[in-house]
Amino acid sequence: MTAQLSPAGPVPVRPGPVTGRRGRPRRPVWEEPPSPAGRLGKGGVLVLLVLAVLFPMWSVVVTSLASRETINDTGGMVVVPREFDPSAYVTIFSGxxxxxxxxxxxxxxxxxxxxxxxxxxxxxxxxxxxxxxxxxxxxxxxxxxxxxxxxxxxxxxxxxxxxxxxxxxxxxxxxxxxxxxxxxxxxxxxxxxxxxxxxxxxxxxxxxxxxxxxxxxxxxxxxxxxxxxxxxxxxxxxxxxxxxxxxxxxxxxxxxxxxxxxxxxxxxLSGGSVGIPGITAYPPTLAVKMAVVVVTVLPAVIIYPFVQRHFTKGVITGAVKG
CATH class of the missing domain: 1.10.3720.10 (MetI-like)
Known part of the structure; x- marks a missing residue:
């Protein structure tokens, strides 16, 4: 706060808001809208995070549905699907x-x-x-x-x-x-x-x-x-x-x-052959393991959308409010 001289004495003058080049009030940095480069960077980071989550899930699902020949050709986890073979799921749910x-x-x-x-x-x-x-x-x-x-x-x-x-x-x-x-x-x-x-x-x-x-x-x-x-x-x-x-x-x-x-x-597993024409009689062990992984994750994936609308309100309950 500054003061100006007048016949009646010094008059306090409040400083005006700090303005930018175009005369608009300058806001704190965290209140400024993100720049195009900032938006592009945030979008890129989010895309990488989504891929880091979805890529392993995709590989697990594809491997659980892969045939023995596909798993042998890739030497392990399958990323690109070739043949559809549900024998692993049929086997684990056959008893x-x-x-x-x-x-x-x-x-x-x-x-x-x-x-x-x-x-x-x-x-x-x-x-x-x-x-x-x-x-x-x-x-x-x-x-x-x-x-x-x-x-x-x-x-x-x-x-x-x-x-x-x-x-x-x-x-x-x-x-x-x-x-x-x-x-x-x-x-x-x-x-x-x-x-x-x-x-x-x-x-x-x-x-x-x-x-x-x-x-x-x-x-x-x-x-x-x-x-x-x-x-x-x-x-x-x-x-x-x-x-x-x-x-x-x-x-x-x-x-x-x-x-x-x-x-x-x-x-x-109970039994060895799957009794369905056109698919592998004995599913590979890796496909069976990945099918078990899918079965363990699937219920949470199915239930979560029905509870998601309550999730935000329920999680912030009891938080410290300013």
Whole structure:
């Protein structure tokens, strides 16, 4: 701020906005529109990122549908498709370990997601009510697991001590509640207007009725996103199966995939020939492995578009607002 002399004394003069060459107010650099070179660079980076994601997926799908001759000619993963041969998919779904693993993973995912959502929603609603008994102490216990994790050996001793060894419940109960998801849902429940809950109580509604008729309908976005997190977590989990499952018939699909890809074991398939004229009788091992990879990824790809519209709103719930 400068001052100009006048008969009455110095008069303060506020500096005007800084202008550019054309007389327009100059904005900060981060508010300026991107230049053509900047837009071209951003587009190029995005294209490279998309190709980095799609190219491996394309190669996996093409290899799973490739014939033995094509895989032998390329010496490994196939990029350019030549012959269409679905014998790998026909083989893995004709019975055997892979088919059983798909059903096991589906059962664990459905039951685990339903149980985890129910427990998380109930716990989050109770912890979001300021007047609930012991909610501060219970919330402290939940948040304490962020800092102190029991460890692998104590967890294994607890699971085996409860008799869950070699049981499908060992794939569900140890990860039934995620504290992060609980905190996210609790933050959303705390933003529900208290006037709605108070008016429902005045009308004689109980806590379960308030949760089912008022809170949950207003929380569809966050519940859908958390449900997706739980479902993807159960479908992709394999470490609990490595620890607690010894029976091959109870292996989930990720455990089977881990044994195929990392351990180098051969797929245990029922039968050898595929009984479809015009395709390979015995599919190559690499095609079968890539078909298993496609089967493990496909459910998440199918489910995500139905939850995507709730994803943004659910993820930013509980974020710090300026």
């Amino acid at each position: 055997g370990q892979v088919t059983q693993a798909v059903w096991t993973s589906t059962l664990v995912t459905v039951v685990g997601t339903a149980l985890s959502l129910a427990l998380t929603v109930l716990a989050a609603y109770g912890l979001s009510r300021p007047g609930s008994v012991g909610h501060r102490f219970l919330l402290f216990l939940f948040l304490l697991t962020f800092l102190i994790f029991p460890g692998l050996v104590p967890s294994y001793l607890v699971v085996t001590g409860l008799g869950l060894k070699d049981s499908l419940w060992s794939l569900v109960l140890p990860s039934a509640i995620s504290v992060f998801n609980l905190v996210v849902i609790r933050a959303f429940f705390m933003n529900v207007p208290s006037e709605l809950i108070d008016s429902a109580r005045m009308d004689g509604a109980g806590e379960f009725r308030i949760l089912a008729r008022i809170v949950l309908p207003l929380s569809r976005a966050v519940v859908a996103v958390v449900g997706l997190f739980y479902a993807v977590g159960y479908w992709n989990a394999y470490f609990n199966a490595v620890l607690y499952i010894d029976d091959n018939d109870k292996f989930p699909i990720q455990r089977v995939l881990q044994s195929y890809i990392l351990a180098g074991q051969s797929p245990h």
